[in-house]
Amino acid sequence: MIKYRIATLEDNAQLLRLTNDADMAGTIGLRTDRDPSFFNLVELRGKSKVYIAEEHKNIVGSICVTQEDVYIQKGIYPLYYISDFKVAKTHRNQGIGLQLTNEVTKYLESENADFAFLNVAKGNKRPFVFFSERRNYPDFDTIGTFKIVQFIGAKKKGEHKKYNIEVTTATVEILDFLNEFYSKHELANVISKDHLKETSIFCVRSNEAIIAVMCLLDTSNMKQHLVLKMPWYLKLFISAINTIRPLTETTKLPKQNEPIKMLYLKYLAVSSYDADLIKELIYRAKHEVYKKTYAFVSFGLHENDPLAKYLPGFFKITFYSVGMLVSLKNSQGLMQLIKKGVPFKDFSTV
Structure with a gap:
């Protein structure tokens, strides 16, 4: 029974x-x-x-x-x-x-x-x-459909030196900026300090005002994904990327039945959809993955999210889920x- x-x-x-x-x-x-x-x-x-x-x-x-x-x-x-x-x-x-x-x-x-x-x-x-x-x-x-984009870790930090990306903590100013941005999204968390526990927080300012905040979370002590099945074209892509790693200075990608080590891009908030700024933040996230010798930084976006069209287009794998x-x-x-x-x-x- x-x-x-x-x-x-x-x-x-x-x-x-x-x-x-x-x-x-x-x-x-x-x-x-x-x-x-x-x-x-x-x-x-x-x-x-x-x-x-x-x-x-x-x-x-x-x-x-x-x-x-x-x-x-x-x-x-x-x-x-x-x-x-x-x-x-x-x-x-x-x-x-x-x-x-x-x-x-x-x-x-x-x-x-x-x-x-x-x-x-x-x-x-x-x-x-x-x-x-x-x-x-x-x-x-x-x-709708959510895209879970996994960017391959890379040694390169970025290319636009006009953006100074600072490491910071969960201040009231950071929380206010995040909530202002995500209050425009449906079903987004009301973000508190508890949501930022154990996250690495990166901030960009212009004239002392915050213009972007990125939060990365390492959940390797809580979960690890294992790919049990993948289509042939994804296997071919992974093999090709691993072959040219010395040239691209990227991290090694796991094969089928190998654990996937990754960071999660928990929040990415911007004051305006500046393509160069968004690209620079993604590059920084990819670099953090590279430093930890992980494979990916993972970022989930709804199909209607305007951020999606500003993301870098190379060296990424996309999964899809339904909300x-x-x-x-x-x-x-x-x-x-x-x-x-x-x-x-x-x-x-x-």
């Missing part, structure tokens, strides 16, 4: 095994390893609950829900982010996924929640089936405005 309950720290070892066994399907197959603690990433996300399905004291399924304060039309709303939705391969098609979502739904009802969000790899249909069977509520709706949003209170007016806007998701905590 399957039992459902909230996970505790004593469940760590079993949750790690479940995570390792539950890969993400799609054009590019991924697995996320969460050693040494499944809960480190959960705590980074914020106020979270992890529900598990258990059979004879063996964990066979999980789902996590995290409450975040986010911007919607510049107002502040609670958003419930659903993640870590996994069912052991031996126990699929037995209704466990549906019951796990029912546990989350009961929690959302107790919180009088409205908006819930989940993110799935493009091409992965599994979560759509479970959520579409839930009664009494509207179904999850697509709010899914539901309004449990059927707030269709806000739903439509979110879909027309520029949604944001911090992919360092996914």
Whole structure:
């Protein structure tokens, strides 16, 4: 008999095994390893609950829900982010996924929640089936495609010496600048000092005023991705890049079934869309990766994000995911405005 309950720290070892066994399907197959603690990433996300399905004291399924304060039309709303939705391969098609979502739904009802969000790899249909069977509520709706761009680490720092990129800390001025920028995005976090813990913060000023802030986060002590499957053309690209590394002064790229070490570009805020400035910040991020002998700096952007067209065009790999949003209170007016806007998701905590 399957039992459902909230996970505790004593469940760590079993949750790690479940995570390792539950890969993400799609054009590019991924697995996320969460050693040494499944809960480190959960705590980074914020106020979270992890529900598990258990059979004879063996964990066979999980789902996590995290409450975040986010911007919607510049107002502040609670958003419930659903993640870590996994069912052991031996126990699929037995209704466990549906019951796990029912546990989350009961929690959302107790919180009088409205908006819930989940993110799935493009091409992965599994979560759509479970959520579409839930009664009494509207179904999850697509709010567009997110591009997760992975820039290869490079020795070169940049080329525009007019920009002085300073290393700084999470001051009130930095927080105000970040919130001013991200309040114009839909579903972006209301950023506090807690969101900038363990991040490296870079700042650019002009006439003493901040014109750009970039935040990099190293989550290697919380998760590492492993590519289980990749198309032939990506294998060919990686082989070619590794061959010409002495000329390009770039980092070595991992092959299939090798761990991917990376930094996450958690936030990138600018006062204006200056192509040279944005390019310079990306170069600096690539250099930080090179210094750590990692492979990539990863940056997630919605397809409507104006930043996307200013990013450097070479030595990068792009993954795609689909953002899914539901309004449990059927707030269709806000739903439509979110879909027309520029949604944001911090992919360092996914």
